[in-house]
Amino acid sequence: MPLWNIYHPENAYTDADKREIADRIVGFYDGFLPRFYVNVLFQPLPAASFLIGGEPTDDFVRIRVEHIARQIEDPAEQERFMNHVAQRLAPFIGERGLRWEMHIGETPFGLWTISGLKPPRPGTAADLKWRTENRPSPY
Template sequence: MPIWYINHSPNILSAAEKQQLAKSITNIYASNGLPAFYVQVHFIEDAPGTAFIGGEIHAKFAGITIYHLARAFKSDETKQRFLSRVNEVLNPVFEPKGMDWEYFITEASRDLWRMNGLVPPEAGSEGEKEWVRVNRAVKY
């Protein structure tokens, strides 16, 4: 499952922008066959005076941590294509605001992942297709 944590400066993103970002991020994955419910996007607004960049408070910053568990990148081409899609989602929201942002992706071992106590079905399997269809973790 992909989990995104978007830590950001106070009052920089509206509720509507957060909703649109969450939908666009989910689409990156769902358009490639992952169940939409796999995707978690958490917005964490830093309280004033609690986040520092280079030792200074930054009024327009987002730090994004992306965890991947459901899939792993198999090639440099796949990585670059994914990074391009991330930029296509983030840049139109952050650039017009004059924001600075940084993100990184970490991949974790799939065998350490469970949903509702279930081992998620293999990519492209009938079990995964069922999870896509019902949009939740069910026994398969």
Template sequence: MPRWNIKHTPRLFSDEEKEATSKKITEIYVQVGLPAFYVQVIFEELPHKALFVGGKEHTKFASIEVLHIARNFQHATQKKAFLNMVDSILNPLFEKKGIDWEYFVGESDRDLWKINGIYPPESGSALEKKWIDTNRPSKL
């Protein structure tokens, strides 16, 4: 499960931008062999006077939490490559709109994760390949 929580000030993104961005984010993970349905992208528009940076209201800001459980990085080169992919998606969109943003990536142990009450299959297993093909979790 990669989950992206994108909290932002009002009216920064259109529905079309949200959909296009979520598809680009999903593609990062599909390229490394994750089922597309593992990827969650949540846009949360915060109300006026709900986001402060340095003690002052910021009217064009996005705070992004990226949580990884399905796969964790093993090497610094993987981390750098991932951040470069993230930047290639976020920077063009945010810069053209004059938005300030910050993101971080957190990782957790895979054994603390279930989907529909099922422990996800091991990476690269036949069952995971079935999950990829059907784009759904299943017990068998």
């Protein structure tokens, strides 16, 4: 699963913005993962609770992503992914005058379950079943 945590200033995003951002993030993984694998959490923070260099800020977005279902091992692919993310999220961050930072951590596949089930390996019949049904199920 990719788990996206987006820490942002209070009132930076409307509910419609959040839906659009989440849709764009889900789109990064279309064809690779079941849509239900992709989780996006918006975490608004008041300036007094978001400090950079010890100073309160209300113009910074911090994105923390956990890749668990798949890892990006090829450096060229990593660069393409990061550039694609920057381009697709620019209307909600840089183009709004917000500064931002992002990182992706990658968790070993074996240390992950969904609803108590070990997810199927990529490219298997069970993986196709999960993508088609868009939910976890025994296999």
